[in-house]
Amino acid sequence: MFKQLTIGIMSVFLSAFAIAGCSNDKASSNDKVTLEMYSNKQESIQTYKKLIQEFEKQNPTIKINVETGPETVITTGLTKNDLPDIMSIGGSPLYGELGRAGVLHDFSEDNMLKKVDTSYVNMIGDLVGSDKKGVYGIPYAANAIPVIYNKTKFEELGLKVPKTWDEFIATLEKVKASGETPIYFTLKDSWTALQWYTLEANLSGGEFANKKNKDKTTFVKSHDQVADKMLTLLKYGHKDNFGVGYGDGNNAFANGESVFYLQGNWAIPAIEKANPTIKLGVFPLPVTNKPDQSILISSVDVLLAMNESTEHKDEAMKFINFMVDHEVSQKYIDEQKALPTIKGVSQQNPIFEGIKGNLESGNIVGNPEYKYPVGMAPANIIQEFLMEKDKKVFLKKMDKEWEKISNR
Numbered sequence: 001m002f003k004q005l006t007i008g009i010m011s012v013f014l015s016a017f018a019i020a021g022c023s024n025d026k027a028s029s030n031d032k033v034t035l036e037m038y039s040n041k042q043e044s045i046q047t048y049k050k051l052i053q054e055f056e057k058q059n060p061t062i063k064i065n066v067e068t069g070p071e072t073v074i075t076t077g078l079t080k081n082d083l084p085d086i087m088s089i090g091g092s093p094l095y096g097e098l099g100r101a102g103v104l105h106d107f108s109e110d111n112m113l114k115k116v117d118t119s120y121v122n123m124i125g126d127l128v129g130s131d132k133k134g135v136y137g138i139p140y141a142a143n144a145i146p147v148i149y150n151k152t153k154f155e156e157l158g159l160k161v162p163k164t165w166d167e168f169i170a171t172l173e174k175v176k177a178s179g180e181t182p183i184y185f186t187l188k189d190s191w192t193a194l195q196w197y198t199l200e201a202n203l204s205g206g207e208f209a210n211k212k213n214k215d216k217t218t219f220v221k222s223h224d225q226v227a228d229k230m231l232t233l234l235k236y237g238h239k240d241n242f243g244v245g246y247g248d249g250n251n252a253f254a255n256g257e258s259v260f261y262l263q264g265n266w267a268i269p270a271i272e273k274a275n276p277t278i279k280l281g282v283f284p285l286p287v288t289n290k291p292d293q294s295i296l297i298s299s300v301d302v303l304l305a306m307n308e309s310t311e312h313k314d315e316a317m318k319f320i321n322f323m324v325d326h327e328v329s330q331k332y333i334d335e336q337k338a339l340p341t342i343k344g345v346s347q348q349n350p351i352f353e354g355i356k357g358n359l360e361s362g363n364i365v366g367n368p369e370y371k372y373p374v375g376m377a378p379a380n381i382i383q384e385f386l387m388e389k390d391k392k393v394f395l396k397k398m399d400k401e402w403e404k405i406s407n408r
Contacts, residue, residue, distance in 0.1 A: 035063070071089070301339075
């Protein structure tokens with residue numbers, strides 16, 4: 001989901017948006033309005049193109065060009081006052097930055113917002129902060145970071161879904177003893193060390209960032225167990241944990257090279273594309289020894305935002321309204337194996353049965369990473385720790401980097 005593109009590709013996108021900004025000033029000879037749309041998710045671009053084609057048939061005077069690229073496309077556009085008309089971005093610090101900058105349309109008074117689960121509206125509100133009132137995007141799809149497992153291998157080994165940390169470790173040991181690889185890591189891409197945040201959320205109650213910002217805790221004081229358990233999980237990887245990236249990891253897991261995969265639900269379409277016959281299941285990582293108490297990370301994976309300065313506000317709003325239509329939203333959720341944020345839309349795929357209880361009970365928390373200071377780059381520090389395995393140095397560095405960024 002967070003795959004990085006090269007600087008060369010990024011420059012192409014920036015040039016494309018710059019050209020598009022000029023072309024939007026004038027309607028074409030047949031009075032068509034062209035909207036530029038950015039998406040930060042390469043995985044969903046084909047889904048968007050199909051839905052856009054459907055929208056354009058219904059609205060022949062509107063054309064939408066959609067491009068994808070790293071989030072730096074948007075941050076650079078922000079500094080140059082050159083943002084696309086519509087943005088499909090994650091509920092991440094970038095959204096908070098754009099909301100505080102006042103460059104996005106405020107949907108607070110729009111009826112469209114009534115269609116959205118309020119828990120996800122509140123989640124993106126936390127990213128903007130209490131000093132800035134408003135809702136600057138429509139949460140469109142959510143994600144989750146569970147444990148993905150190969151059901152066929154699971155059944156062959158006679159395994160049961162673990163409910164506690166000790167049960168999970170015992171399960172990993174059993175897999176290892178069978179000659180199979182328990183977990184397929186893709187730590188060549190530092191961002192894939194996602195279970196760090198699951199461990200943190202479960203062991204800190206999801207309140208670490210708030211306490212850290214109030215000088216009531218530190219990584220050194222509170223993350224000892226988190227670091228230990230992260231290193232424990234690493235023991236059950238393959239021979240080249242740091243030599244394989246996300247894309248190759250998806251293919252390897254699809255080809256049966258491990259029983260478990262510690263990745264978000266966004267990886268499921270890619271896994272199934274590589275192996276259409278694979279049988280998958282998911283469950284929350286059991287971090288403690290309290291059965292059925294595991295907190296699941298579920299965040300806003302996609303929100304739809306509109307450039308407040310677009311010259312084609314009516315047309316952009318028409319497209320966003322189209323996207324939040326129940327039928328259209330269901331198509332996106334089904335194809336992307338995403339979790340719904342639009343009321344009445346459901347994810348019925350049996351793959352997600354194992355996390356249904358968390359979603360229905362509300363035993364979820366937004367990704368703690370999104371509350372880390374923007375610019376801290378914790379993934380790189382975590383990756384370095386997993387390579388070096390020096391917990392003391394690592395936790396001190398996390399505190400130092402947090403404070404350095406926060407004090408700028």
